[in-house]
Amino acid sequence: MSREATSIRKERISDRSVLAGTYFMNGDHACCEGALAAGCRFFAGYPITPATEVGERMSRRLPELGGIYIQMEDEIASMAAILGASWGGMKSMTSTSGPGFSLMMENIGLGICTETPCVVCNVQRAGPSTGLPTLVAQGDMMQARWGSHGHYEVIALAPSSPQEMFDLTVRAFNLSEQYRIPVLIMADEVVGHMNERVVIPRKEEIAVVERRKPKVPPRDYLPFHPDPDGVAPMANCGDGYRVHITGLTHDERGYPGMDDKTQAQMVNRLIQKIVRNRDKIIRTENVYLDDAEVVVVAYGISARSSRQAVRDARERGIKAGLVKLETVWPFPERLIKDVAARVRALIMPEINAGQMVLELERSSGGACPVRLISHFGGSIIHPATILSAIEDAVKGKR
């Protein structure tokens, strides 16, 4: 093949990274397309319902983009492989569900400690254990926050539609590259398997963030010396910087330091790089919030039910509002504190026995009653259930 023909072919290949257009697509596939649009070129995973479709589409799409799909022997290996691939210079991700998410926890901690950008999509199903493999739940929200040992901060996003599976996956990659952290997409079975309209914008309309590279020569490079925003530039393996990366507590050189001072410096920095930038990270969608007397705070598929319930309440003349969490971790404490001070009640529907509601209660600081609508999983929360809770709250019933 002539050189010219090759370059034309390569051009065609690169054009296939963003399949701009309007589709009827399920959430898992939209997640895959979002990842590819954000520049993901490495996927390691293990089949698990209801996340398998992400990997299946990746296995077809990555080869044509010059990327790597590898099906690993388990989720532990999958998580380790995407960390390795990220250091190798490829944006990488994996997808899984509850049991696999549990297996990934140790290496998610390694990713946090070594500040490795990557994305983990958890399409949640009902647990504990094997639970309801094919049915929805939102039971891993606290595991996302605290599942790996030690103290750290995470970024977790919660899509509530196939369109958001696309949009938030792009954002997850951008946040991971910006803040050098594994970003968790906390989807659920319904969002993953639901087919809906998904609009994929043109390539030039999608903002893509790349990791910051060191500007100093290797001699002067400190791999964990942060810029003013708390994030350190990252040299990929093979760039000539010859960095040492370890899951041990380490100093700015990346060398182990077995003492309380190094521990305090490292952990504090891992926490502060997220806490100090939380206003840039946290996003919520606020609906009818200005005059609301009762506010529903919801995420994922439960936010879809809530939107309907709030709309129905408004039609009945009830001043209801919605805070839809796009970012679940870090939690929007300040917004909730502000809202709690001026409403009669906060309501949180979630498909678990009460997880994010604990954070809601803490953030509201007792300024108003906080009501949980709990559902144990297997189906979604009906808007009528939320509507009746809104009506009760207006009447002052507990």
Next chain:
Amino acid sequence: MKKKRIDKSLPPHPMEELIRSERLPHIWCAGCGIGTVFGSVMAAIQKSGYDLDKTAIVSGIGCTARMAGYIRLDSFHTTHGRALPFATGLKLANPELKVLVVSGDGDLLAIGGNHFIHAARRNIDITVICVNNLNYGMTGGQLAPSTPFGAKTTTSVTGCPEEPFNFCYLASACGAVYVARWTSLHIRRMANSITEAMQKRGFGFVEILTPCPTSFGRRNKIGTALDTLRFYHERCVIRNDIDPKEAPIDFASNIVVGKFVDRARPTFMDNYQLSCRNQIGDWPDFEGTADPENQAV
């Protein structure tokens, strides 16, 4: 002042380019064989002629895994047992890299056993060096999948009730293209084998038996590290090219060492490219340029 002048008159350490000397002293016990292996690994890397900026070392957790912290390369000290999947991701994401994995017997073949068989099966193009000291050294000497039947460890005070693995046989059965076993007494042979394994395309495996005088040696009345090396000297029989199935580690008779397997098999990347080429026609150039044979002169 005087000391400084003396330092200046000394020639630089032959491995200076590869050692993070600011990290010394190291953590290994007196008499431990890992330092010897570390020296051979560095010698092999130097001899192999690969670009040091494109050479990476990955380890898990354990005494041997600490090698990654002392070598001046891109080096990754990951989680217990997970060096191989991490290295798999690293190598596939950047095939230009030459990737080595250094691991102890427990790290590689107990907690990491599943990853080991699959990395060998896939024929990932990496070189795996396993330091086998017959027990878990870092945690104080517990039984490992390499501990000989009847040997005493802190978790088998009356004698290990389990039969050990023959690592070389396992590697060979899983599809490794290069398999060798030496002891830390065989410094040059070990270094040569590591170089050969690095130059091989595919999954290369080199097992090194080493003394662990602090834990294993002490509990099993083997004596000093020097006594262990003397034991190796007396009992080791070199038998190249035999089926590693016929080469179990048997301390009661002879210890069979040698280069057992040296064969060719398509790597993961070879097969991946082939299947993808069939699917999409043209394929971006993935050929590893870190391979001296492929490097432009």
